[in-house]
Amino acid sequence: MSKRVLCLLFPGFEEIEAIAPIDLLRRAGVEVKVVSLTSDRKVTGRSNVTVQAEATLAEVAANDFDLLLLPGGPGVKNLRGGGRPAQLARAYAQAGKLVGAICAAPLVLADAGLLAGKRFTAHFSAHGELPQALAGEKVVEDGNIITSRGAGTAVDFGLALVRRLCGEEVAQQVAKAIMLG
């Protein structure tokens, strides 16, 4: 059975950080459910690109996936506000499932208590709250937590998620198809 990913979109999300992992995971044959955090399926990112989510978070069985994917962007304040994404991230980690967060989204993992004693990275705008972030790393994997630092590393992040879910060989095939190397 193919692996399943839940990706949360929210107003002010960073478009490249969402679209690159979604695209690369789908190229790898992973089922990616793109859901809106709010009740509106149309979600507009930080650079004013509007993406149509397939469902709202309230409409899906949110714990029923193999990986929780959190893009970043200035809208991460919306992810932190209600507490539901942090709660979900905690449930995923406690179930031994994967959590991926990029840019400012590792702040949600900190809210969930998942970063204590872990190696991780994050966008420099989050370093005030996350002084332990490894700014020199494009992607950091520590146990079931996978983090990346920004839109400039979103393709690396997406490929790391593909590698974890589908293995090295599939990740290399995807990298070749997009002419990364």
Place this chain on the structure above:
Amino acid sequence: MSKRVLCLLFPGFEEIEAIAPIDLLRRAGVEVKVVSLTSDRKVTGRSNVTVQAEATLAEVAANDFDLLLLPGGPGVKNLRGGGRPAQLARAYAQAGKLVGAICAAPLVLADAGLLAGKRFTAHFSAHGELPQALAGEKVVEDGNIITSRGAGTAVDFGLALVRRLCGEEVAQQVAKAIMLG
């Protein structure tokens, strides 16, 4: 006055190849008009992400921009079909304006007669028709034609467009903001 870019979306476009340049150009302060080639403003890409275009091509003054941006993807056959994008590309080139094409979209530039004697790159899937493509280059600029090879080089492509429209300093600021380096 800020620079203006016209970006065409079409069914089966490659999402990263469209979104990365749009996002990076807007971060640089460029006005990017995202238009649908068809009469439907909702456009679904090759990885099943649906993006809301701001207008249809028929609704805008299509010659009235500084740069024409053509993303790639398997849907490039739709770009080639009607002939209008090739006609637009030719008009841009003849007016001394910029044309950017990535992945399979340089095929449209070939249809427009713009690649003869030029240095350019393209996705390997287009090399049968474009044997002169420089597969080893991430981005190639020759005069007013800027080409790139695929989703894995879309961020480099977007930054090259920022550099051409806004200068090296702005491109470096954007690269730093997305933590590319």
